[in-house]
Amino acid sequence: MSWFGRSASTAAAAPASKALPPVKVPQGKPVLLIGFNEASRTWEVNPDAVKLLERVPGPLCTVAVCGRARQGKSFLLNTMLGRLTGQELPKGFEVSPTQHSCTRGLWMWSVPIPSTDANGRPCNVLLVDCEGVDAVDQGQKHSAQVFSLAVLLSSVFVYNQLGAIDAVALERLAMVCELAKRIKERSATSGRGGGQADFHPAFVWLLRDFQLQLAGAGGSRGGKGGISAGQYLEEVLADVRGGGGADEDNRNQMRATIRAVFPDRDAHTLLRPMLLEEDLNRLDKITFSQLRPEFQKGVGDLMVLLHSKEQPLQFAGTMVSGRVYAQLAGAYVTALNEGAVPQLVTAWQGVARAETQRAYDAALASFAGGFREEGVADEAELLDSYQAALSGAVKLFKESALGDPQLVGEHEERLRKVADGRFSAARTKLRAASEAAAEALLSAERAKLRSMMEGAGASLDAIEAELQRFLAEYDRAVQGPWKYRRASEFLVNTAIGGIKGVVGRIIGERDGALRKVAEGEAHIAQLRVEAGRAAEAEGRASGLARDLAAAREQLARAEGQVASKGGALGEAQAEVARLSAQVSQLEEAGRRLQADLAAARNEGSRAAAALGAAQRAGAEAAALREQLAAAQAVGDKAKLEAVAAEGRAASLEARLSAAEAAGRDAGALRAQLAEVEAAAVGARDAAARAERALDEERAVASSKLKEVTDLTAQLLREREAHTATREALAAAQQQQQFASTPAGARPSSPFSESPGPSPAVVAGDVARARAALPADVSSLTLAELKGWVTEHMLEDEEFMGLAAKSKTRKADWVAYVKRRAGLPA
Template sequence: MMRLFNRGKEPSDVSPQALPTYSSPSSSSAAPVTGPARPIRLVYLDEKGKFRMDPEAVATLQLVKEPIGVVSVCGRARQGKSYILNQLLGRSSGFQVASTHRPCTKGLWLWSTPLKRTALDGTEYNLILLDSEGIDAYDQTGTYSTQIFSLAVLLSSMFIYNQMGGIDETALDRLSLVTQMTKHIRVRASGGRTTPSELGQFSPIFVWLLRDFYLDLVEDNRRITPRDYLELALRPVQGGGRDLAAKNEIRDSIRALFPDRECFTLVRPLNNENDLQRLDQISLDKLRPEFKSGLDALTKFVFERTRPKQLGATVMTGPILVGITDAYLNALNNGAVPTISSSWQSVEEAECRRAYDSATEIYMSAFDRTKPPEEVSLRESHDEAKQKSLAAFNASAVGAGPTRQKYENLLQNFFRKAFEDYKRTAFMEADLQCSNAIQSMEKKLRAACHASDAKIDNVLKVLDNLLSEYEASSHGPGKWRKLSIFLQQRLDDSFFFFF
């Protein structure tokens, strides 16, 4: 019977060609992080020059089924990105802080334990902190820097660009990566080169963090905010010349790529140069009050403004972050340009398919096959199993668009087919059991009729017992019809008139 019941497992209208090309990286080769929280590598470049995801990070993220927001810190090497991340963690140490010329962070690293946060609008989410390799590390190429920078932007809900000093022409030069992003990312598969404003629809909140900031924020003899300072710095500069045009292109790209942007300034935390080299070991109460208040303002902004990253109706979770990252890395490794919409769609397809597969398994395991094969009983088993299956699907499936709707429809088709197949088989087996029971009844009744001491009362008593036994042990929609036919035939054959 179960072979027939399992026939409903695969939907006939999902062909192999229709399945997504994305497959989540296997986490079977590594266990999720246990023990104290620590930074773990998410993305790295292998010895063959290919981007890879670390299996430990994959296994850890696969466990985070709830919505996540990602805050990444990027900037030049050895300028305190890790220190800022540790302050967001509320720790003096965590992400490694460099005190030498060699950068500590290679690739992308994340904190192994998400921070449970609640946004101002009441949204509960897991905050993932991401540390990025310095964009000017001595052993990098220009393309690699752009790719790491682009990955951090694509994966983030909030992107903090960490920089020493004010926003000048040199600082703008360093952010020329922004203009290169449009060459390395596309919004959709067709339509040619993507513009910064198109990318801006998918960009995170951009925070330009200015460290060791010493300028007075004054314009036209009035105090201005750091945000005002940022907007003034991003205004196009009038004039001619190729260099000026290149700088203005960077300004235009930043404004278009990051429509939601903010600026924070932090004064130099200490004056002693030796103490600055071990800033992570200095307690906060020894730092300048202006630095601490600026750090508090930044932390408050990060925690209040970060939201779970979302594209359309699909909200990012740990497994989706794994899938999106894998899709982007596959494109980079194959010499292609990562495409935002198709990457998200492929992950949405794969996650919905995985939710569908899990839901069908749950339906089959939850279906109570011990109940008698009666319409009402089987319907109860079906409804209970269907409810558990749908709950599992809704907990795992992502999005609210046509992809999810497709798998919801496939799941409903599966329910109908699996139930009808099982019911048909169960009724056939029940019908056969009824026939066998009636044959046994006939033999016993004949034996009672031809017994040497046969009497009508004894025969009727035997018949009554046989009918009670049949009623208790036989099932199916043909149960009473078969019994009625049998009794009618015996009466017509004058079976009981044995005297």
């Protein structure tokens, strides 16, 4: 049995436990539990705390956190409070970023938190925050008393310490255990009831900001996972062997005292909650979810460990309530005020340890002043600064330290570990800052390149120039061993993929241009069909000319008949002569109409052939419209003359009637007159038919002229776009070949060489096109000859000129294809 009335056990014997879900409790506040009266130099229990405790039912489980000043005890308790109550940023114990301690004496949280102990029994958890020991404004006696009261008044005692366990911490803890033993014994003999408490606190040594790898004795890590923090604690508390003498006995006695006071013990490690110093100075404003994920996990594991240690305080076999807890606090304070202070080390040991500690503090300050953590360019410069600062600090420490070599060696090792921790933290911060800068640059450039590549009219030259500019800036701004790997990933995932997309769009545009050329050729074929229809119209005009010739013959016959009748028909003959003149005029008008029609037909042929001369086609169209207007005027005049001829025929009929009355031979004259009238009607009908045909041909010619003009402009634009597309495609193919080069070859500037302008026709393309021709080129049809040129993208100005002609010989196309293929004529 231990002196606490409980058999010794190790952390491994603790029952398995899980963290409990958070519970909602009323908002509380920190309340002073035990304070120090500066006037009377005694400890006192706060009456306000007693009133609060008297309302708390049992069983009661207290968790106290103690340790050196300014090492995050209050922050840890606030984090535990938030995990127990489900608050992200609880308003708990005061946390200060300055060098001054926030907590004086022992403080408790005013609202106990309902929970269960390690065995699942309901209990109320009370959180206790302790004044930091070894504060600059308190002595060792004061620190030991605070430490001892925390041990005596807790069911789970958490010792908060930065870094690894050292000899000073063991000595301090042993002294506190001895003091707690004295206080308990004095309170038992004084008759105040404290000696009847079944006091058995569980002990957790919490190692904060711990960066070391835990290995077994002799450097063995004990397997893949090393040793646990609890095993590390047991190694530290084991008896030391070697050297003998009083010093070894003292050290083993200290370890035995700790093992006796804390039979149920364990250890736990936590990383730094944040990496940046400015974040560490405002931890009271940072929510739990914003802390480092590793720290969050460590806190979760700590809560599970503490819950497995929770056991209610007992008094005479009865669970301690808040009222009894207040009475125990009063008994321990009275015993402490009556002088229960142990003396564990000799005067010389104390002096030597104090001087060595001062040498350590001075060396640590020297290191902090010489180690330049901010403003370094890279890790090499940071390492140089660290090594120089550490060398100076170790030299200063060895010059000032006192005591035996083991004591000096322990402090030197501690100095090196602290310095190494500072260096590791600074290196981590430098890497984090560099990586953040790299990520910011890469993210911004990724968005910029995506905008350039996905926008209309994406230019590979502009993308290359932007990449060269960015990589130069990235090389200057980013440091770290991984910067080239990140740049390579960026180029592979963003730049090359985007360039492939641009090349794909260029190929798509080329295919679209080829489709438009094919559509243009089909449209030309349609125009040729329309030209055939114009030829048919020409045939119809020829028929009209034949009809007009027949009418002229009829008129000539009528004139002969009239002339044979002699002088009796003089006036009729004169009239017929006038009609003859009118018919001649009609014939002249018909010839002019035929000339105008031929000019319009020729003008349409020239417009279809002049694909490269749009302006001249427009001028000719204007001239055609003027000629058509003149033809319209002639037709109108012919109509008027036909009407006049009808009038004169009527007058002649009247005169014939008068001649009949005079006894002349009117029958013959009337027959002749009928023939003349029939000839006039035929002439008028022929003129009307010629006018209608002219109107139809004028409409067809105007429509065809507009189509030819539009097609000429369209084919010129498509030819220019096709040429530009071929050049862009050649450049894109060279860029794509360059982009497929491994990114690691030249990480600093993967686009240092320009692909240069693309030739209009590549030799390899002509060779492939020539291979597709048969031995006898003249065996190909006209359509096959044209298709060979367009399929292999060999169009040029001569091709467009041949295609523009309405009629071309096959021999011309055969000669052109041979020239393009480089074959002899």
